[in-house]
Amino acid sequence: MKDILTIVFRLTVSCLMAAAVMGAAFIVTDKAKKHNEHVREEKTMYGLLGYGARKPVPPTLALHQIYRYVITDQGRQHIGYLLPTGREGKTEYTLVLLDLDGKMVSQQPTRLDGDQSREKETRDRAVMEAIGPGKGLRFADHTIVVTDSGKRVAYLLGGKFPGFKTFINVMLALDPQYAMLGLEVLEHEEDPGLGAEIEKNYFKNQFKGRSFDVLKGLQVVKEPLPEQYRQALEAQVTEEDAARIMGQYRAKNIYALTGATISSRMLTDGVKGLVTKCAYRLDVLDRVLEEQKIAVSF
Amino acid sequence: MCPAVGISTTVMNGLMLGAAVLLVQVFSSVTIALFKNHIHPRIRIPSYTLTIATWVTVIDLAMAAYLPGAYAKMGIFIKLIVAFAIITMRLEMFACKERVGDSFWDAVGMGLGFMVGMVVIGFVRELLGSGAVLGHDVLGFKPLLFFILPSAGFFVVGLMMAFFNWVEVVYKRKKRTQA
Structure with missing residues (x-):
């Protein structure tokens, strides 16, 4: 009996010690880790917009964050958009509530400013404060409007949807007419060598440059990928050639990955x-903003 | 072994995993050697696992913070170091009986050995699988795609073991003839 007590005591003490060490490590590294994630995210975003080592980001480019929330109030659902509203050099956020038919219900200023909006907890708290107590709040998604000298050039949106095994997490860039500028697979757990190929250029670049009308009706076909198209997708030919070949296939369907038709289809549908x-x-949202004359920064 | 063969597709990956295992091994061995008198013999295996898990978590967090590039590539495998039998084995065989200094050097030796093994496996797989060494294309073509796939890791490990067995046999034979 005494033996069991010592065992329990010692295990508890060792667990507490381990927890202390891990906690300390977490506190020390957390900031740097968040910073890295942010840098990585930014790199992906600018990469999708076509900026990189060879083409630096112009200083006139600005990213405006839109956060969408679903708000439940006594059984009724509202969509809340947290929008950046521009004042000289300082970003403030306004919460605009829409009902499910797309009519504006109300708008409230929040206490959030530019840098704080990145932290999910501070953001949620600010929204909670703005809508008042006793309401259900659920974060839905995050869209970024990209402007260059005040003109809209692109939208960046992230999303998670089911894949063949678990979830596929993507980020994509659309132009103002909702044509695809680029697609990046951020996270997935598809099978290596089969479904995992969704993150390869020869698959994901098939989405690039497709117009909104084509995207809406996009299908996956089980046909071998033409060799010429593959070379263009992997950027193995000159830029002009690649653009010409990509143009030929722009209105066609997506060629499924060999042995991973379901992964291909899931990604396309997603x-x-x-x-x-x-x-x-x-x-x-644009219609409401125009009707109500809300001055947003994008 | 599974994470090891999963990740050792290039020299660089092998080296990184080897370095991570080396650090975990050294820290765990020293910790166990320090606390060996306080560990109840009936719960020594859970204590080892707890120690290893703690250090793996610390290294995982540190890598995510200070080596983001490498972490993006092998983050999920770092967590699997917890299950590496080689570390638990050294704790059971050596660190729980010997002094701190000896345990430290034992751990360094073990870790370095593992690192060399990983680098050799990574070298073979990178050369045969993608025709490159340290990311530089040296062959210009890809001889055997099979070596990039996880199953080839076991294959290379098997070949290495066969090689060392052969060396041992030759060495013993030589000794016998000398005697």
């Missing part, structure tokens, strides 16, 4: 869903 929903929401 992207299709993200783009159509985003286009609908942004159209509704």
Whole structure:
């Protein structure tokens, strides 16, 4: 009996010690880790927009964050958009509530400013404060409007949808007409050598440059990928050639990966869903903003 | 062994994993050697696992913070070091009986050996699988795609073991003839 007590005591003490060490390590490294994630995210975003080592980001380019929330109030659902509203050099956020038909319900200023909005907890708290107590709040998604000297050049949106095994997490860039600028697979757990090929250039670049109308009706076909197209997708030919070849296939369907038709289809359907929903929401939001004359920064 | 063969597709990956294992081994061995008198013999294996898990978590966090490039590539495998039998084995065989200094050097030796093994496996797989060494294309073509796939890791490990067995046999034979 005494033996068991010592065992329990010693195990507890060792667990506490281990927890202390891990906690200390977490506190020390957390800031740097968040910073790295942020840098990586930014790199992906600028990469999708076509900026990189060879083409630096122009200083006139600005990113404006839109956060979408679903707010439940006594059984009724509202969509809350947290929008950056521009004042000279300082970003403030306004919460605009829409009902499900796309009509504006109300708008409230929040206490959030530019840098704070990045932290999910501070953001959620600020939204909670703005809508008042006793309401349900759920974060839905995050869209970024990219402007160059005040003119809209692109939208960046992230999204998660089911893949063959678990979830596929993507980020994609659309132009103002909702045509695809680029697609990046951030996270997935598909099978290596089969479904995992979705992150390779020869698959994901098939989405590049497709117009909104094509994206809406995009299908996956089980046909071998033409060799010429593959070379263009992997950028093995000159830029002009690649653009010409890509142009030929722009209105055609997506060629499925060999041995991973379901992964290919899941990704295509997921992207299709993200783009159509985003286009609908942004159209509704733009109309409301214009009707109500809300001065947003994008 | 599974994470090891999963990740050792290039020399660089092998080296990084080897370095991570070396650090975990050294820290765990020293910790166990320090606390060996306080560990109840009936719960020594859970204590080892706890120690290893702690150090793996610390190294995982540190890598995510200060080596983001490498972490993006092998982050999920770092967490699997917890299950590496080689570390638990050294703790059970050596660190829980010997002094701190001896345990430290034992751990360094073990870790370095593992690192060399990983680098050799990575070298073979990178050369045969993608025709490159340290990311530089040296062959210009890809001889055997099979070596990039996880199963080839076991294959290379098997070949290495066969090689060392052969060396041992030759060495013993030589000794016998000398005697």
